[in-house]
Amino acid sequence: MIVGIVCAVLAVSLAIAFWAGHGRRDGGISEFLVGGRSFPAWLVYFLAVGEVYSIGTMIGLPSGIYAKGASYGIWFLGYILLAYAIGYFVAPLVWRAGHRYSAMTLPDLFRAHYRSRTLELVASLTMLVALIPWGEYQFIGLQVVLSSLGIQLTAVQAVAIAGLLAFCYIAVSGIRSPALVSIMKDSFMVFGVVAVGIATLLVSRGAGITPMSTPTIPAELATIHGSAMTFAISTIVFQAVVFYLALGSGYIFPARSERAVKSSTVWMPLYMLIYPFLVAASYYALRAYPRLANPNTVFMVTARGVLPSWLVGVVAAGASLSGLLVLAVTALAIGALVSRNLLPHLEPTVQRRWTTLFVAVFLVLAALMTLYAATLMLTVLNLFYGLIAQVVPATVAVLYAKRVRPTALTAGMIVGVCLAVALYLYGPAVLGISSGLIAMAANAAVVVGWRLLSPGTTRTPVSSSDQPRQRAVTTPSVPTV
């Protein structure tokens, strides 16, 4: 029954994806990547929460609490919440920048604002290297979900199915498919998480205990002390800043106006009301299943333990859709980076075809990494954030800085990426501070130092102009750059 429900839900989602692309197959690269910049606030909302609440929410968060305790749960919740407060102010500016330069990727922005091909290339490579572990993160989660359905699937078969489905979402109509499928995914995800959470609360109450207050859960898993506190605070601040300034373009650029971006942000924190149910399920699992060999399986093991099989099917369907959607959108971002920013002189008319090709290449690469380098999901998430954060100083410069040389931004980015990788591979935690924050600070220090020594020419930062927010504009299907 579980398999049947998951297959039926995935089939309906594919039908929605094909329907979303109806009549838009010849829409050009703008339609394919940013939906022709036409999404209203409600669709921006669903696209954003569809991307933000990835499979990490259902699989990664419980595994983090299970393996590492409260500090992992708190930074996960804290950074998303803080990001919304920051995004309310900066997301409209990112949209304005994208509109001003007809940008569909962040490197598009850097190239147009600074007229620097080198900066565009380095930013593209940085984002490419970062997005591959992000894709791996989704694959690990999908592998967990598909493997937990009770059917005999090898790891290769699980990631092959996931990759194929993600490719289908994108190939038919670009960003518009994931945006519409997000509505379905969110319904299943909310229902599944709430069902597991309530079931664990009922089971706990039946045993006369609260979710956490049992002597079998060590105190260090319910409180935050010492370097774990430093890690939680520094990671919350760091990832909240990165959230909209490095990752947000995927759901900001398709919006039809600054108003759509800003008004949709207001309601995003309410979606987080699913987290109390997830936290309850995580602590229940610590008590009920204290010795799981693979912490990544904790949520699905709990679901199977407390729910009837048809409800496990709904939970698995929600988890699968959440991973597939983010995988699809990430693949699209990779395809766009390669076809628009890495390969020089591709005509806009053929960029859509090349993007689709590189979507497939990325999916194969991330699947291979999943098969041969799988690890704890939240560890992969940290590497991803450490790398993607290195484009933040350049984004901030586009929005706010009048005089910064593109060479300074390029040098800062290179220093930041090298440091992020070195700290991930070899570096012990420095007083528990997030390694990504240290790398981004080094990046920013290079930019600021260079700026003080050699400021360069004056440019108008995006925040100094307020022209585009006064009207809704639909970008032409074929961009001029």
Add this chain to the structure above:
Amino acid sequence: VAILGGVLGFGHSAAEVLGFPIVFFWMFCCFPLTTLCLWVSWRYFDRRHYPREGAR
């Protein structure tokens, strides 16, 4: 301030509210509070500066 202050203030405590560690409970309270703050900011201060699409 509420998010970071709450984590710093309640993170060390083993106290529980409704069965959750207090630091988690505080974070849960911040979800609707953040939306309320953003809504007040949008409704009473910012919305008039962002005309509806198509409006002049």
